[in-house]
Amino acid sequence: MSLLIIGSVAFDAIETPFGQTGKIVGGAASFISLASSLLNAKNGLVAVVGEDFEMDFIAELNRRGVDTQGLQVKKGEKSFFWSGKYHMDMNSRDTLVTELNVLGTFDPIIPDDWKEPDYVMLGNLSPQVQLTTLNRLTKKPKLVVMDTMNFWMDIAMPELKEVIAKVDVLTINDEEARQLSGEYSLRKAARLIHAMGPHTVIIKKGEHGALLFQNDEVFFCPALPLEEVFDPTGAGDTFAGGFVGYLASTGRTDFEAMKTAIVYGSCLASFCVEKFGTEALAQVTREAMKDRLDQFKRLIAVEA
Numbered sequence: 179m180s181l182l183i184i185g186s187v188a189f190d191a192i193e194t195p196f197g198q199t200g201k202i203v204g205g206a207a208s209f210i211s212l213a214s215s216l217l218n219a220k221n222g223l224v225a226v227v228g229e230d231f232e233m234d235f236i237a238e239l240n241r242r243g244v245d246t247q248g249l250q251v252k253k254g255e256k257s258f259f260w261s262g263k264y265h266m267d268m269n270s271r272d273t274l275v276t277e278l279n280v281l282g283t284f285d286p287i288i289p290d291d292w293k294e295p296d297y298v299m300l301g302n303l304s305p306q307v308q309l310t311t312l313n314r315l316t317k318k319p320k321l322v323v324m325d326t327m328n329f330w331m332d333i334a335m336p337e338l339k340e341v342i343a344k345v346d347v348l349t350i351n352d353e354e355a356r357q358l359s360g361e362y363s364l365r366k367a368a369r370l371i372h373a374m375g376p377h378t379v380i381i382k383k384g385e386h387g388a389l390l391f392q393n394d395e396v397f398f399c400p401a402l403p404l405e406e407v408f409d410p411t412g413a414g415d416t417f418a419g420g421f422v423g424y425l426a427s428t429g430r431t432d433f434e435a436m437k438t439a440i441v442y443g444s445c446l447a448s449f450c451v452e453k454f455g456t457e458a459l460a461q462v463t464r465e466a467m468k469d470r471l472d473q474f475k476r477l478i479a480v481e482a
């Protein structure tokens with residue numbers, strides 16, 4: 179089935195206890211598209227970059243079957259730039275720089291071929307653009323999944339709540355779920371977010387796994403305990419790409435399928451953190467993904 183992906187396509191500069199990068203390719207939609215392209219959905223990307231962007235990366239997405247008709251390249255403008263620094267506890271990070279550049283005036287143009295997608299992944303970017311994208315679709319999708327972050331809660335909470343009210347699934351990290359709901363307990367936070375609109379809430383807890391809430395049901399998938407975590411940037415987006423990519427590949431939207439989907443998301447996120455930026459994810463093969471899925475099955479299966 180078809181999956182429309184929007185989100186930032188960007189340059190990042192990252193500092194972790196293990197090293198530092200110059201400008202490298204990043205952005206929510208970059209990680210989402212790479213992850214989803216490992217599954218069998220038909221992927222289309224709507225995003226904006228400046229003239230400075232590394233177009234080899236877009237060629238790589240095309241090689242992986244991602245349709246980039248909806249990518250705008252703005253002459254004379256700079257791509258979105260984000261810089262972050264992780265401390266020893268890689269679950270928390272400080273944003274050092276956010277330069278919106280082309281994202282500041284982004285008007286998402288949806289190609290005619292993509293006005294009626296089966297699934298939609300609203301990756302992290304301004305809630306206004308997420309909303310405009312939904313409004314420009316001519317048919318209600320089977321499932322709309324949305325991701326966001328504290329940056330938008332701080333500067334655009336009313337618009338953010340307007341989009342949240344229109345989506346089926348919200349993926350968000352634990353700290354942001356607490357900020358959005360004002361509740362410390364993640365179970366209560368999920369219930370309050372559910373009341374804002376989404377029938378399903380996924381709370382990501384970094385190296386501590388992810389929780390899937392729907393009505394009174396809850397499912398948990400751990401993160402793979404890795405010997406080395408190099409750079410967590412993009413793990414949340416990769417998770418979302420694996421999650422929605424799996425659902426769009428199967429055409430399902432039920433809770434059981436979502437349980438499997440968060441295992442796919444966690445599996446792909448475990449590759450993402452092994453190198454800086456998109457490097458590790460770009461090298462994953464379907465065979466490697468299958469092997470790691472088997473590791474996940476062993477990690478969560480019990481005899482009972």
Ligand code: AMP
Nearest residue numbers: 186188204205302329411412413414415
């Ligand atoms: P994650 O680690 O999954 O939260 O996502 C990291 C990615 O989000 C980076 O590659 C950034 O380029 C991108 N990003 C950071 N801040 C923003 C923002 N305010 N809007 C859109 N994308 C962002």
